[in-house]
Amino acid sequence: MKKPVDAPDVVLAPGQVSFATRPMRLRTLLGSCVAFTFWHPQRRIGGMCHFMLPARLRKGQPLDGKYGDEALELLLRHAHVNGTRAQDYQVKLFGGGEMFPEQQRRLPEQDVASLNIRAALALTERHHLRLTAQDMGSTGYRTIVFDLWNGNVWVRHQPMGTLQ
Template identity: 85%
Template sequence: MKKPVGVAEVVLAPGQVSFATRPTRLRTLLGSCVAITFWHPQRQIGGMCHFMLPGRLRNHQSLDGKYADEALELLVQHAHLNGTQAQDYQVKLFGGGRMFPEQQRQRPTQDVASLNIRAALALAERYHLHLAAQDMGSTGYRTIMFDLWNGNVWVRHQPMGTLQQNA
């Protein structure tokens, strides 16, 4: 399907959540962070979050997209506000690349990338989400481009130690 005329483009920074009900392209750049994409195939609506950490202790604070559980809760709230259920969405998970592999061998308990991956998978299970795809782990960066008009997610993975070729 060709890109519709007048498509909005949104670039998510770490900690942001975006949900759209019209043709939109969502983009982000991930390292150890994880993005969750939500797409409703019948309604062609959905969103994406870009979380940085698995969670935090919350004391009646408002939801913050920096944290896995809260970012997913924000997506679920958007789904409900649009008359849909989270289980009706195709969900894809991306990111969790180790950015400092040498340091993480010395301190494996502080491996944020692995903690983020585990959080994303646990949340998908807890919410009974339909995981259509995932590309997580390894090292390096991922550029994500998510087209809401057809549900396609494009991923460019740049592992650590490889040179990016000019196209």
């Protein structure tokens, strides 16, 4: 299906969450960050988040899309407000690329990419979401394009040390 004429392109920066109820193309660029895409196949609505860190230490503040648990909570709230159940969405996960593979890390808590991947998978399981696809890990960055009118997600992965 071709892009609808009136469907805008929206580029998500790190920490942003977007949810739409009309045709739209969502884009983002991920390194060690992770994106959730949510798509409701019957209603053709959904959204995407681009989170930077799994969670923050200090709680009790307004939700912030920079953190995986809070970005997912924002998407879940959008689903609820639109009269849908989170379990009815097709969920896809992308990102978590190691951006500095040449640096040997001694402490696992310094590996942000792996922490983000583990958090995304744990959140998916905790909320009983229907994970239909994932492309996470390895090295380098990913360009993500999500078409809300049909649920297609396009991924271009550029591993470190390769030119395309």
